[in-house]
Each structure stands twice: as C-alpha cells, then as structure tokens.
Amino acid sequence: MKKWLVLLLAVSISFFGMGSLFAAQGAAAGKELVIADFNTGDKPNNIGGDFGAWDKDPNDDTQSCKMSFEPEDALSDPAGYSVKMDYDVDSANPAYNGFWMKLNNLDATAYNTLNFYMKGSADKGFTKRVKIELKDSTMKPSQFIVSGITDKWQKFSIPFEKFPRIQNWNALSEVVVVFDDVNSNPKTGTVYLDQVTLSSE
Secondary structure (H helix, E strand, O other), rough: HHHHHHHHHHHHHHHHHHHHHHHHHHHOOOOOOEEOOOOOOOOOOOOOOOOEEEOOOOOOOOOOOEEEEEOOOOOOOOOOEEEEEEEEEOOOOOOOOOOEEEEEEEOOOOOEEEEEEEEOOOOOEEEOOOEEEEEEOOOOOOOEEOOOOOOOOOEEEEEEHHHOOOOOOOOOOEEEEEEEEOOOOOOEEEEEEEEEEEOOO
C-alpha cells in the first residue's frame, strides 16, 4: 500500500510540475509590450518615443497629413485617446505622407508580432489600405500593406516575418503609417490609430 502511495505521490508531483512548465511557457508566449496607447493625450509614447505627422513635401499645399488626439479609444476606455490622422494625397504631384513614431532602438527579440488597432471615419471617408513601414538601426524601411480597414475598430497583427528587410530586431528605430496616391482610395480621408504593441504569439 505504501508503495502505491509513493508512486501516486511521484506521479502527482510530476504532473503538476509539467503543468507549471506549460503555464510558464504560456506566460512567455503571451508577453506584450505596449508601445503607445495614447491615453495621456500627449507625447511621448509609452516607451519615451516621439511621434507626429509627416509630409513628402511640406511646401506642396495640395497634399498633407495632420495628426491630433481624439477621445475615441479602441479598447473603450472612457478616459482614453487615439491618434487621428487626416490625410490628403489628392495632388497632381507624386503624393505620400503619414504618421511616424520613434521606437528608440527597441530590443524586440523577445517578440514576434506587431499589433495595432485601426479604423476609418464614416463621416469623412477613409482608405481601406495603408502601408506600414518598420525600420531598424539601418533606417531602411521594410513595408507591409494592411487592408480591410472599416469604420469599426479592428486589431491588426503583423508577424515579424512580414518585414524581411529588418536586420536588427534588437534595435528597432521607427514605425511609420504611409498614405500614398497609389494605395489610398479615396485620396482624402481620416484614419484612427490606437494601442500599438509588440507581442509574442
């Protein structure tokens, strides 16, 4: 009888030990770093990086992108904010602009996915496609086209493998949203961005 009790105890310890291991692995796989939730309604982002709107040619008044904070939170936080991007690439000249955010040479080796929430304005219209650029310390952009934007908040998750030009995952420098006269249809409109994170899936 004692032998059976000892065996049962050993099996129980082994089982619960494995359970703890699986739980630890699950916790590691579920890691998430919030880069920007914009909930202060001000700069910088959650990791101390600056951000703002940019234009290909600031002297060309036929194209522009303007950034502002909007009390329209993707996670329904009544005190939260998102970033509102009013874009215009309806120009006779080559046109592109958007939103940039510094990552401060972030070490992203513990993660494998870039996430963010995005939606368009039903009132002002919006493009269904935007280009996302990720840059490392070389500052060479690696691009991915996000499609399927609607007037409702959606979470978009892009695996790191979709950014093949990134060489230094231990030194990410910038993430950029790009509106251009090729992918943006309509060429003027408003898109909202919120809850930019890195995760391990």
